[in-house]
Amino acid sequence: MPEYKAPQRDMMFVLNDVINVSELAELPGFEDATPDIVQGVIDEAAKIIENTIAPLNETGDREGCRFDNGTVTAPAGFKEAYQLYAESGWTGLDKSIDFGGQGLPYTLATAVTDMLSAGNDAFSLYPGLTNGACEALVEHGSQELQDIYLEKLTTGEWTGTMCLTEPQAGSDLSQVRTKAIDQNDGTYLVEGTKVFITGGEHDFVENIIHLVLARLPDAPAGVKGISMFLIPKFMINSDASLGERNPVVCASIEEKMGIHGSSTCVMNFENAVGYMIGNPNEGLRYMFTMMNLARLMVGLQGLGVAERATQGAIEYAKERKQATAINGGATIIHHPDVRRMLMTMKALTEGCRMVAYDTAKQYDISKAHPDASVRKTANDRVELMTPICKAFATDTGCEVASLGVQVLGGAGYIRESGMEQHMRDAKIFCIYEGTNAIQALDLVGRKMKLNLPQNFITEMAAKLEAESSNSELAFILEPMKIALELLDETTQWLIKAAQEDPQNPAAAAVEYLTLYSLLTHGYFWVIAAKAALIKQDDSFCQAKLATAQFFAAKILPRVHSLAPAIMSGAAVVMAAEEDGI
Ligand SMILES: Cc1cc2nc3c(=O)[nH]c(=O)nc-3n(C[C@H](O)[C@H](O)[C@H](O)COP(=O)(O)OP(=O)(O)OC[C@H]3O[C@@H](n4cnc5c(N)ncnc54)[C@H](O)[C@@H]3O)c2cc1C
Known part of the structure; x- marks a missing residue:
C-alpha cells in the first residue's frame, strides 16, 4: 500500500x-x-x-x-x-x-x-x-x-457529536421524536434514541459532549418544534472536575462498508441531563450552524479520498508493465486510456481543492472583514458553495476512487493494494451530513430563491470577459463561454419550469448541481492556468497547464449532456407507474 x-x-x-x-x-x-x-x-x-x-x-x-x-x-x-x-x-x-x-x-x-x-x-x-x-x-x-x-x-481534551438522526428521522428531521422535559432548574431531562452517531462513544477522551435535537412537550409539530440541547457524557462539577455519569448509553455500534476506524453508534438518552442551547424551537436553525461547517468538512473528505486514490494510482501506473505502449513506453502510464483515467483523477481532485480553499477563504472574510457588505457578499458565496463543496467533491471522491481501482486492474480489487478501501470509504461521504440529493435540492430551492447561483454566473461571465484578450487562455475561455451560456439558459429554464411543476427542479437537481460544479471548477481552472502561464519554466506549472487543458477538453464537455437532460423535465422521470418500476 x-x-x-x-x-x-x-x-x-x-x-x-x-x-x-x-x-x-x-x-x-x-x-x-x-x-x-x-x-x-x-x-x-x-x-x-x-x-x-x-x-x-x-x-x-x-x-x-x-x-x-x-x-x-x-x-x-x-x-x-x-x-x-x-x-x-x-x-x-x-x-x-x-x-x-x-x-x-x-x-x-x-x-x-x-x-x-x-x-x-x-x-x-x-x-x-x-x-x-x-x-x-x-x-x-x-x-x-x-x-x-x-x-x-477547542483543545481537544473533550470531543463533540451531532445527534440528529433517529430511526424514522433521517433526511426528514421534522420527524424527530426525542423528548426533553424542563426541570425548571436550568436543566432538561432528555429521552430518546439517536442512531448512526459518529464518535458517540470512544476511548480517546474523558468526556464527550453531545449536541442533541429534541422536542419540548408543547412544541409545534415539524421542524419548527425542534430545540437543541447540550448533553455531556459526564456532568461537570462546580469546581470544573468531572462529576456523575449522565445516563447516555451507547447501545451498539454499526458494522459498516467503510470508515471502520470511526465509531458509528446507537445512542440511548435515558432521561439524560441536558442544557438548552439558545431559545426553544430554534434548534434547526442552530443545527445548520453545525451542519454547514460539517458539510464543508465532508467535502474535504471527498477531496482527501480522491487525492489519496490519485497518488496511489499514479505510483502504480509508473511501475506496472503491461504491453509496450503505442509511444514505446514500458509502463502502463504510457497507455492513453490509463493516462485518461489518471488525468481525470488529477483534474477533478485539484479542482475540488481550489473550490474548497476558496470557499474557506470566503468563510474567513464573512467572519472577519470590517465592512458588513463585504461580509455579506462572502457569506453568500459560502452559502452557494456549501452544497457544491459537499456534493460534487464527494461524488468526485467516489468517481476517482473507482477509477483508482480500475487503474490498478485486478490488484485494485484486492485488499492489499489499499485502493478498494478508498472506494468503500468514499461512499458514505455522499450520504451523511445531508445526502447529495438534499444538497442539490438546497441549491435549486433555497439558494436559487436567494439568487445566489444567478449572481455567481454573472461573476463568472465578468471574469471570462476580463481575461478575453489573453490568447494563451483561449483553450479554456472559449469552451467556458459556451458552457456558461448553457448554464445560464438551464438556470432560467429551471426557474420557469419550477413555477409550472415543482417536480421539474426536483427531478433535475442532482444534474444541475453537477453542471454548476463543472462551471465552478472551470472558473478556478482559468485562474490556475493564468497563474501557471506566468511560471512556464517550472515543471509543476507545466503539469498544471496540461491539467487545465485536459479539464477544458475532456471534463468540461460533460455539461453538454447534462443541460439537455435537465431541460427534459420531470415528466419523463415520473412517467412510469410505481408498480412498473
Ligand atoms: C456512517 C454514518 C455516520 C453518520 N453520522 C451521523 C452523525 O454523526 N449524526 C447524525 O445525526 N447522523 C449521522 N448519520 C446519519 C446520516 O446523516 C443519514 O443517514 C442521512 O442524513 C440520510 O438519512 P437516512 O439514512 O435516513 O436516509 P433517508 O432520509 O431515508 O434517504 C433515503 C434516500 O431517499 C432520498 N431522499 C430522502 N428524502 C428526500 C427528499 N426530500 N428528496 C429527494 N430525495 C430524498 C435520499 O437522498 C436517499 O437517497 C450517519 C450515517 C452513517 C451511515
Missing part, C-alpha cells in the same frame, strides 16, 4: 497563486497568518499526518472499532495519535484564542483537514465533528455553557 505524501506543492499553489491567502493577514484578528506561518502550518501538519496518522489508515480499516457492554475501543494507535494531534494544538488551529485556540484563519484549518482526510478519513471525523459542536456553542450557546465547555472542546 502506497504511503500518503501531503501534496504540499499543489496546496501552496492553491493558497498563494489561486486564492491569494496572504489577503487574509490584512483582516483584523488574522494578522498572524503571514506567509511564514502559513508555510509552517502546512509543513508541520504534513509531518504529523504523514508519519503518525496516515499509517493507521489501513490498520484502522482492518481492525475497526470494538464494542463491549457500552464501551467502544477505537483501532490500535488511534487514541495515542489523537492525543498527540490535540496536544500539538491542531484541534484549536482556527478557534478563538479566548478559548485556548490559535486564532488562525479557517482556510488554514481547511488545508490541514484536506491532509487529515486523505491521510485517514475515519480518524478525521473525531476532531471534525467537534468543530461543528464548537461553532454551534460559539454562535448560540450561553456565556455559562461557553465557559464550561468551549475550552476543552
Whole structure:
C-alpha cells in the first residue's frame, strides 16, 4: 500500500497563486497568518499526518472499532495519535484564542483537514465533528455553557457529536421524536434514541459532549418544534472536575462498508441531563450552524479520498508493465486510456481543492472583514458553495476512487493494494451530513430563491470577459463561454419550469448541481492556468497547464449532456407507474 505524501506543492499553489491567502493577514484578528506561518502550518501538519496518522489508515480499516457492554475501543494507535494531534494544538488551529485556540484563519484549518482526510478519513471525523459542536456553542450557546465547555472542546481534551438522526428521522428531521422535559432548574431531562452517531462513544477522551435535537412537550409539530440541547457524557462539577455519569448509553455500534476506524453508534438518552442551547424551537436553525461547517468538512473528505486514490494510482501506473505502449513506453502510464483515467483523477481532485480553499477563504472574510457588505457578499458565496463543496467533491471522491481501482486492474480489487478501501470509504461521504440529493435540492430551492447561483454566473461571465484578450487562455475561455451560456439558459429554464411543476427542479437537481460544479471548477481552472502561464519554466506549472487543458477538453464537455437532460423535465422521470418500476 502506497504511503500518503501531503501534496504540499499543489496546496501552496492553491493558497498563494489561486486564492491569494496572504489577503487574509490584512483582516483584523488574522494578522498572524503571514506567509511564514502559513508555510509552517502546512509543513508541520504534513509531518504529523504523514508519519503518525496516515499509517493507521489501513490498520484502522482492518481492525475497526470494538464494542463491549457500552464501551467502544477505537483501532490500535488511534487514541495515542489523537492525543498527540490535540496536544500539538491542531484541534484549536482556527478557534478563538479566548478559548485556548490559535486564532488562525479557517482556510488554514481547511488545508490541514484536506491532509487529515486523505491521510485517514475515519480518524478525521473525531476532531471534525467537534468543530461543528464548537461553532454551534460559539454562535448560540450561553456565556455559562461557553465557559464550561468551549475550552476543552477547542483543545481537544473533550470531543463533540451531532445527534440528529433517529430511526424514522433521517433526511426528514421534522420527524424527530426525542423528548426533553424542563426541570425548571436550568436543566432538561432528555429521552430518546439517536442512531448512526459518529464518535458517540470512544476511548480517546474523558468526556464527550453531545449536541442533541429534541422536542419540548408543547412544541409545534415539524421542524419548527425542534430545540437543541447540550448533553455531556459526564456532568461537570462546580469546581470544573468531572462529576456523575449522565445516563447516555451507547447501545451498539454499526458494522459498516467503510470508515471502520470511526465509531458509528446507537445512542440511548435515558432521561439524560441536558442544557438548552439558545431559545426553544430554534434548534434547526442552530443545527445548520453545525451542519454547514460539517458539510464543508465532508467535502474535504471527498477531496482527501480522491487525492489519496490519485497518488496511489499514479505510483502504480509508473511501475506496472503491461504491453509496450503505442509511444514505446514500458509502463502502463504510457497507455492513453490509463493516462485518461489518471488525468481525470488529477483534474477533478485539484479542482475540488481550489473550490474548497476558496470557499474557506470566503468563510474567513464573512467572519472577519470590517465592512458588513463585504461580509455579506462572502457569506453568500459560502452559502452557494456549501452544497457544491459537499456534493460534487464527494461524488468526485467516489468517481476517482473507482477509477483508482480500475487503474490498478485486478490488484485494485484486492485488499492489499489499499485502493478498494478508498472506494468503500468514499461512499458514505455522499450520504451523511445531508445526502447529495438534499444538497442539490438546497441549491435549486433555497439558494436559487436567494439568487445566489444567478449572481455567481454573472461573476463568472465578468471574469471570462476580463481575461478575453489573453490568447494563451483561449483553450479554456472559449469552451467556458459556451458552457456558461448553457448554464445560464438551464438556470432560467429551471426557474420557469419550477413555477409550472415543482417536480421539474426536483427531478433535475442532482444534474444541475453537477453542471454548476463543472462551471465552478472551470472558473478556478482559468485562474490556475493564468497563474501557471506566468511560471512556464517550472515543471509543476507545466503539469498544471496540461491539467487545465485536459479539464477544458475532456471534463468540461460533460455539461453538454447534462443541460439537455435537465431541460427534459420531470415528466419523463415520473412517467412510469410505481408498480412498473
Ligand atoms: C456512517 C454514518 C455516520 C453518520 N453520522 C451521523 C452523525 O454523526 N449524526 C447524525 O445525526 N447522523 C449521522 N448519520 C446519519 C446520516 O446523516 C443519514 O443517514 C442521512 O442524513 C440520510 O438519512 P437516512 O439514512 O435516513 O436516509 P433517508 O432520509 O431515508 O434517504 C433515503 C434516500 O431517499 C432520498 N431522499 C430522502 N428524502 C428526500 C427528499 N426530500 N428528496 C429527494 N430525495 C430524498 C435520499 O437522498 C436517499 O437517497 C450517519 C450515517 C452513517 C451511515
